[in-house]
Amino acid sequence: MEFSKNMSYLGVGVSPGNVPVYHGTNLKVIDRRVRVAELVLRCLICGLSVLAAVLVGTDTQIKEIFTIQKKARFTDMKALVFLVAANGITAAYSLVQGVRCVVGMVRGSVLFSKPLALAIFSGDQALAYLNVAAVGAAAQSAAFAKLGQTKLQWMVICNMYGKFCNQIGEGIAVSLLLSICMVGLSCISAFGLFRLYGSNKAKNNSGW
Amino acid sequence: MEFSKNMSYLGVGVSPGNVPVYHGTNLKVIDRRVRVAELVLRCLICGLSVLAAVLVGTDTQIKEIFTIQKKARFTDMKALVFLVAANGITAAYSLVQGVRCVVGMVRGSVLFSKPLALAIFSGDQALAYLNVAAVGAAAQSAAFAKLGQTKLQWMVICNMYGKFCNQIGEGIAVSLLLSICMVGLSCISAFGLFRLYGSNKAKNNSGW
Numbered sequence: 001m002e003f004s005k006n007m008s009y010l011g012v013g014v015s016p017g018n019v020p021v022y023h024g025t026n027l028k029v030i031d032r033r034v035r036v037a038e039l040v041l042r043c044l045i046c047g048l049s050v051l052a053a054v055l056v057g058t059d060t061q062i063k064e065i066f067t068i069q070k071k072a073r074f075t076d077m078k079a080l081v082f083l084v085a086a087n088g089i090t091a092a093y094s095l096v097q098g099v100r101c102v103v104g105m106v107r108g109s110v111l112f113s114k115p116l117a118l119a120i121f122s123g124d125q126a127l128a129y130l131n132v133a134a135v136g137a138a139a140q141s142a143a144f145a146k147l148g149q150t151k152l153q154w155m156v157i158c159n160m161y162g163k164f165c166n167q168i169g170e171g172i173a174v175s176l177l178l179s180i181c182m183v184g185l186s187c188i189s190a191f192g193l194f195r196l197y198g199s200n201k202a203k204n205n206s207g208w
Numbered sequence: 209m210e211f212s213k214n215m216s217y218l219g220v221g222v223s224p225g226n227v228p229v230y231h232g233t234n235l236k237v238i239d240r241r242v243r244v245a246e247l248v249l250r251c252l253i254c255g256l257s258v259l260a261a262v263l264v265g266t267d268t269q270i271k272e273i274f275t276i277q278k279k280a281r282f283t284d285m286k287a288l289v290f291l292v293a294a295n296g297i298t299a300a301y302s303l304v305q306g307v308r309c310v311v312g313m314v315r316g317s318v319l320f321s322k323p324l325a326l327a328i329f330s331g332d333q334a335l336a337y338l339n340v341a342a343v344g345a346a347a348q349s350a351a352f353a354k355l356g357q358t359k360l361q362w363m364v365i366c367n368m369y370g371k372f373c374n375q376i377g378e379g380i381a382v383s384l385l386l387s388i389c390m391v392g393l394s395c396i397s398a399f400g401l402f403r404l405y406g407s408n409k410a411k412n413n414s415g416w
Contacts (some may be wrong), residue, residue, distance in 0.1 A: 136344030194402035
């Protein structure tokens with residue numbers, strides 16, 4: 001373990017720009033690509049979650065019915081509040097993780113700490129499922145608002161608040177895209193965690 | 209690669225009951241536990257998904273309002289149809305995967321094929337997210353049915369169909385439990401896939 005750890009630190013730390021010529025070359029290239037993909041995804045997710053939160057959170061429409069003013073806001077529907085909360089948490093989390101990625105890349109260190117990899121993996125998994133659940137609930141609410149439920153006499157409300165509904169729809173679409181990115185990211189962090197275990201395995205099997 | 213592969217086949221195949229005395233011992237124990245956990249989870253998921261599908265799918269209640277008979281069924285709500293479909297797919301998938309687990313354990317072979325591990329990982333991930341999304345949507349529908357949405361004049365329907373609503377609630381609770389198991393399983397299959405990459409890594413780094 002110590003041996004391969006030192007090899008990796010050496011390879012990345014001493015010549016961060018070049019591809020060192022030893023049998024780990026292939027791995028270094030893969031490792032670099034994975035880290036760049038992780039950073040790009042984290043930035044993308046941060047941007048998308050802010051965009052989705054703003055789209056849904058700032059959406060209002062005022063409708064006058066006779067002399068009564070009715071105002072539609074995202075807080076009228078619990079699912080949208082849940083969606084905005086999920087987006088906010090994702091944005092803050094992605095920002096912190098993005099900074100960690102950049103620091104890691106600048107310092108040229110390779111992630112070999114199992115507890116840290118486990119924490120990142122757990123966080124990514126939790127947020128991926130949170131986002132998928134939030135999108136599921138919000139999409140269901142939107143479907144009721146757009147299509148109604150005649151059998152239950154729940155009326156279509158998007159006829160009344162057309163502009164409001166469209167913007168919410170855009171917010172949900174962005175959140176869906178965000179969820180897909182988050183799922184991809186959770187695969188990358190799973191790779192980062194579990195290859196550490198594979199490393200032990202090969203060592204044990206080869207009888208060191 | 210071939211070397212460690214053969215070691216593993218030997219260790220598990222020749223003495224399936226004993227713990228072989230070499231440096232891979234620790235790994236063998238972990239590997240065995242992971243496989244047993246996988247099989248138990250797959251059986252549990254299969255059972256839970258059948259239970260949830262039956263609870264939701266067979267739920268009906270007839271209400272007489274004056275002389276008109278109204279029948280509540282799960283098909284009245286799209287989210288419940290989605291939930292039953294997700295449960296059905298999960299049950300069928302878990303059955304097939306459970307058989308694969310049992311065959312693998314009986315034959316004593318260790319999963320070393322990357323394409324197969326990738327297929328299992330992808331399937332588990334897809335079903336985990338499918339189930340989480342289905343539970344999210346169904347829970348949202350149930351919340352509307354139970355609590356109504358006074359601002360939108362969507363009325364509470366669980367006052368009318370109390371018994372029906374309770375059984376749907378049980379079905380959603382079982383589905384939630386099923387989703388949690390499915391998430392755990394997807395972590396196990398991620399472990400199964402990505403440790404194969406770690407294995408290569410250690411080999412490369414040690415300079416074979």
